[in-house]
Amino acid sequence: MGIPVRQAVAVSGYLMKQKLKGNKRYPLVLMLEPLYRCNLACAGCGKIQHPESVLNTYLTPEQCWAAADECGAPVVSIAGGEPLVHPQIDEIVRGLVARKKFVYLCTNAILLERWLPKLTPSAYLTISVHMDGLRDLHDRMVDRAGTFDRAVAGIREAKRRGFRVSTNTTVFADSSPEQMGQLFTFLMEDLRVDGMMVSPGYDYPKAPDQRVFLRRPQMIETFRRIFALPGRRKWRFFHTPLFLEFLQGKQAMQCTAWGNPTRSVFGWQRPCYLMAEGYVPTFRQLIEETEWDRYGYGRDARCTNCMAHCGYEATAVKATMASPLEGIRAGAGALLGKGA
Amino acid sequence: MRTLVVAPTLREARMLSGDVLAARSPDAVLARLAQQPADVVLIAGICGGLDPSLAPGALVLSRRLVACGRPDLAPPDVLVEAARRALRTLRRPFVSSTLLSVDQPLATRRGKTDAWNTHGAAGVDMETYTLAEALAGRGVPWLALRAVLDPASAALPTAVAGWRGEQDERAIARAALRRPFDWPAYVRLALQSRTALGALARAVPAVVRAIDEIQDLAQAPSPDAAQRDLPIIAVR
Numbered sequence: 001m002g003i004p005v006r007q008a009v010a011v012s013g014y015l016m017k018q019k020l021k022g023n024k025r026y027p028l029v030l031m032l033e034p035l036y037r038c039n040l041a042c043a044g045c046g047k048i049q050h051p052e053s054v055l056n057t058y059l060t061p062e063q064c065w066a067a068a069d070e071c072g073a074p075v076v077s078i079a080g081g082e083p084l085v086h087p088q089i090d091e092i093v094r095g096l097v098a099r100k101k102f103v104y105l106c107t108n109a110i111l112l113e114r115w116l117p118k119l120t121p122s123a124y125l126t127i128s129v130h131m132d133g134l135r136d137l138h139d140r141m142v143d144r145a146g147t148f149d150r151a152v153a154g155i156r157e158a159k160r161r162g163f164r165v166s167t168n169t170t171v172f173a174d175s176s177p178e179q180m181g182q183l184f185t186f187l188m189e190d191l192r193v194d195g196m197m198v199s200p201g202y203d204y205p206k207a208p209d210q211r212v213f214l215r216r217p218q219m220i221e222t223f224r225r226i227f228a229l230p231g232r233r234k235w236r237f238f239h240t241p242l243f244l245e246f247l248q249g250k251q252a253m254q255c256t257a258w259g260n261p262t263r264s265v266f267g268w269q270r271p272c273y274l275m276a277e278g279y280v281p282t283f284r285q286l287i288e289e290t291e292w293d294r295y296g297y298g299r300d301a302r303c304t305n306c307m308a309h310c311g312y313e314a315t316a317v318k319a320t321m322a323s324p325l326e327g328i329r330a331g332a333g334a335l336l337g338k339g340a
Numbered sequence: 341m342r343t344l345v346v347a348p349t350l351r352e353a354r355m356l357s358g359d360v361l362a363a364r365s366p367d368a369v370l371a372r373l374a375q376q377p378a379d380v381v382l383i384a385g386i387c388g389g390l391d392p393s394l395a396p397g398a399l400v401l402s403r404r405l406v407a408c409g410r411p412d413l414a415p416p417d418v419l420v421e422a423a424r425r426a427l428r429t430l431r432r433p434f435v436s437s438t439l440l441s442v443d444q445p446l447a448t449r450r451g452k453t454d455a456w457n458t459h460g461a462a463g464v465d466m467e468t469y470t471l472a473e474a475l476a477g478r479g480v481p482w483l484a485l486r487a488v489l490d491p492a493s494a495a496l497p498t499a500v501a502g503w504r505g506e507q508d509e510r511a512i513a514r515a516a517l518r519r520p521f522d523w524p525a526y527v528r529l530a531l532q533s534r535t536a537l538g539a540l541a542r543a544v545p546a547v548v549r550a551i552d553e554i555q556d557l558a559q560a561p562s563p564d565a566a567q568r569d570l571p572i573i574a575v576r
Contacts, residue, residue, distance in 0.1 A: 220457060252453040252492050254393035298391060298437045298460035299403075315393075 003195065003238050004164070006123055007075075007102045008331070014074045015321050025258045025287050027073035028314045030101075031273045033264040034059040034092060035081040040108055042132075042142045044172055044212045046204020046274075048081060055081075057265045061088050065095045067263040070283045077104040077128075077260075079273075084111040090118040097124045104128045106168060110147065112154030121162040128197065129155055131167045133175060134183050141172065141212070155191050166238055168197045172212040177225035184235045195238040199309045200247070202274045216305050220249035239309065240330050243316035247307060251316075255296040255303060259314020261286055271295045273310040275302055341557075343548045344369075344378035348467040351509075352385045355537045356544050364467050366474030373480065380419065380481045380551050383471050384544050386536045387463035387486035388446055388496075390456040391435065394488045396532035397539040399427060399434035400463040402484035407441045407469040413476060418557055419483040426550035432539055437462035439484055441469030447501030452492050463488060466504075481557055485547055487536040490529065497525040 011028070018026040035058045038048045048055070059067075068076055076096050083089050084107050096103045097120075105119075106128045119125070129151050132141040138148040158165045167187050171180060180198075187193050200223075203213040214222060226232075227248055237244060245251040257272040267279035268286040272295065280286050297303050303311075320326040345360045346369055347353035353362035359378070363369050369381065387400060394400070401423050405413040420436055427434045440461035446452050455464060468484045475482040490496055499515035499522070516526050 216457065249453070249457050252390070252392040252456045254391050293433070293435050296391075296393070296435075298456075298462050299435055304460060 004123060010100075010102070011074050011317070012321065015317070019321075025292070027071050027261045027283075028259045028317060029075040029077050029310070030068055030071050030073040031260050031262040031310060032059075032064055032067060032076055032078050033080050033262060034064055034078065034083060034089070035086050035265065037085050038080060038082040038108075039085060039110055040082065040142045040144055040147065041208065043209040044141065044170060044201045044204070044207050046202075046206040047079075049206045054265065058086055058088075059263075059265055061091045061095055064092045064263075065099065067283075068096055068099060068101055071261055071263070073101075073261070075102045075104065077106060079106045082108055082111070084115050090115065093119060093125060097122050100124060102126070104166070106130065107154075108142065108147065109151040109154035112151075113157050116154075116157055116161055116163070119163070121164070123164070126164040126166050126194070127158050128166045128168050129193075131169050131183065131187065132172070133169075133179055134186065137175065137179055137183075141170075141174070152191065155193065159192060165191075165193045166195045166197060167193050168199075170199055170201045171214065171219070171222060171226075172201045173214050173218070174212060175222070177222055177229065180222075180226045181229040181231055185231045188234055188236065195236045197238050197309060198247075200305075200307045202308050203305050204274070213305065216307065219247070219305070219307050223247040224249065239313060240316040240320050240326075242319050242326060242330075243309060243313050246312055246316060253312050253315045253319070255306065255311035256314035256318065257295050257311055258287060258290070258292060259317075260310040274306060274308060341379045341552045341554055342377070343380045343382055343551050344373065344376075345382045345384050345544060345548065346471060348383075348385045348465075348471075351533075352537065352540070355541045356384060357541075358545065358548055364471075366471055369471060370474060370478060373478070378480070379557070380483065381471075381475050382544065382547060382551070383468050383482060383484040384540055385465065385467070385486055386489040386533070386540065387439065387465040388452065389462070389488040389491040390440065390446075390452050390459075390464055391437065391462035392456070392492040394433065394435065394462060395491055396488055397432070397535040398488045399432060399539060399543050400439060400486045400488065401427060401434060401436040402439045402468065402472075402486075403436045404438045405441060405469050405472055405484065406438055406459050406461060410469070410473075413469065413472050415472075415483045416481050416557060418554060419481060419551060422550040422554055423483060423485065423547045426546040427543060430543060430546055432543065434543075435462050439468055439486060440464045442466060445496055445501050445503055447496040447498075449493060449495050456492065483547070483551070485540070485543060487540040487543070489532055489536045491532075494528075495525075497522040497529065500529065 036050050037055045103125050109129045132138045135148040139145050200219040201213050246253045262269040262273045267281050270278045270290050320330045348364045350362045353360050361372050438461040440459050446464050463486050472482050499512045
């Protein structure tokens with residue numbers, strides 16, 4: 001299956017409720033960063049360059065739950081840092097699942113096998129494993145040998161224990177379309193993951209290696225080639241068809257930065273998951289006091305090469321809801337297991 | 341601070357108040373400035389929407405101008421910031437973004453999507469770049485404000501797609517009459533035109549007032565504005 005029907009129905013209901021309430025800006029996915037500490041130092045990551053004092057700061061479970069309650073998004077993506085470094089991650093997940101949030105626990109899976117006995121499979125929990133390529137490419141991108149094998153072992157064990165497992169792949173300059181195609185086929189056919197997510201890398205100024213990032217025209221070309229590969233029909237993505245078309249330059253979209261608000265150890269991050277211009281203590285302040293019209297492709301130079309799902313999937317979901325035809329296409333994808 | 345408002349067509353000029361000149365040609369604008377100097381020229385009119393988040397009537401304030409194969413142009417930061425502040429008080433949707441100038445209307449959805457992906461421009465028109473280039477050549481500060489007529493998701497009807505800036509719109513009307521299947525699209529366009537021109541009519545006086553209040557055009561931009569005006573380098 002692609003996106004679970006239960007999740008698709010819950011998210012659709014939530015969106016309709018927001019529409020009926022007349023809310024102009026509302027969150028779809030809470031990006032929860034309970035810590036910045038990570039056990040890897042990936043070439044394209046701009047999240048973990050903080051002093052030790054910050055890296056040693058973790059959100060408590062209560063703070064995480066309060067963030068989920070405050071923002072109200074139906075989906076919570078736990079990122080970081082590496083969430084499995086957090087000593088209370090099982091407690092955080094349990095609390096979010098109890099609130100009927102659809103939780104995506106994003107991990108590099110190095111510690112996954114250790115944590116699995118403490119987590120409970122649920123329709124509300126998806127373990128989302130970071131996979132940037134097959135062995136050589138993945139280990140090079142995360143700058144640590146053996147990580148690919150650990151991730152594969154973690155995925156197999158999670159599947160064996162009955163967890164829903166997805167993968168999250170970032171496409172960089174070194175990722176050839178053919179390599180990406182081989183990876184997706186491997187993930188679907190060998191590991192039998194429930195779905196995949198894919199996004200071009202964002203050119204974080206703080207990332208250790210700036211050469212890994214694609215420019216927007218290259219991204220479009222790369223995704224066109226990836227989706228023209230013969231095995232494409234067997235791949236299931238946890239994305240709307242519109243977002244996948246956007247990646248191939250077939251759809252024009254503007255970023256919906258407020259669709260994926262970010263709560264980190266500093267507070268609510270302004271304006272989006274990828275850019276940090278400051279922090280505010282409450283979600284309401286984030287939504288009401290941010291000058292949203294200043295951000296987005298064509299409006300801010302830092303958004304020029306961003307086509308990340310954290311900015312554009314919310315746009316695609318809204319467009320899907322607004323168009324009966326797109327709604328049917330996405331619904332059919334979810335029901336037929338072709339990915340939304 | 342004296343501001344001359346330049347509207348490319350009579351239809352646009354008629355909606356605007358104050359010192360307004362209807363002109364598409366840089367020569368006409370420069371001739372007018374020679375007779376009656378102005379401190380700032382505000383180029384105001386309607387545009388095609390490329391930014392898919394903009395509906396008809398949304399305003400595009402130029403932060404940068406692009407045209408294929410030509411160097412980018414940018415208005416003074418102090419003008420952009422003053423206009424932004426004025427537009428915020430209007431509580432109408434607006435963005436300060438890039439404007440693309442082309443030789444002929446972008447009539448198809450596909451063409452608009454490609455232009456959006458290539459240039460990251462919020463709107464597209466046929467005059468701003470040429471006018472701004474001439475003004476910049478004479479050292480006249482300029483600013484452009486456009487209201488979205490047709491959104492990124494809409495194609496233009498055939499007769500409008502063939503428009504090349506003629507002031508006489510009777511030829512378009514005649515061509516439209518010959519294609520009854522396009523009539524609903526013209527009705528929609530007429531309604532959108534009303535919305536866009538209405539938005540422009542409300543926004544231009546506010547921007548002119550904000551420009552009037554500027555004491556010194558050479559005043560330094562805020563660090564925030566400078567940060568945002570980093571060149572968009574990757575899309576051309």
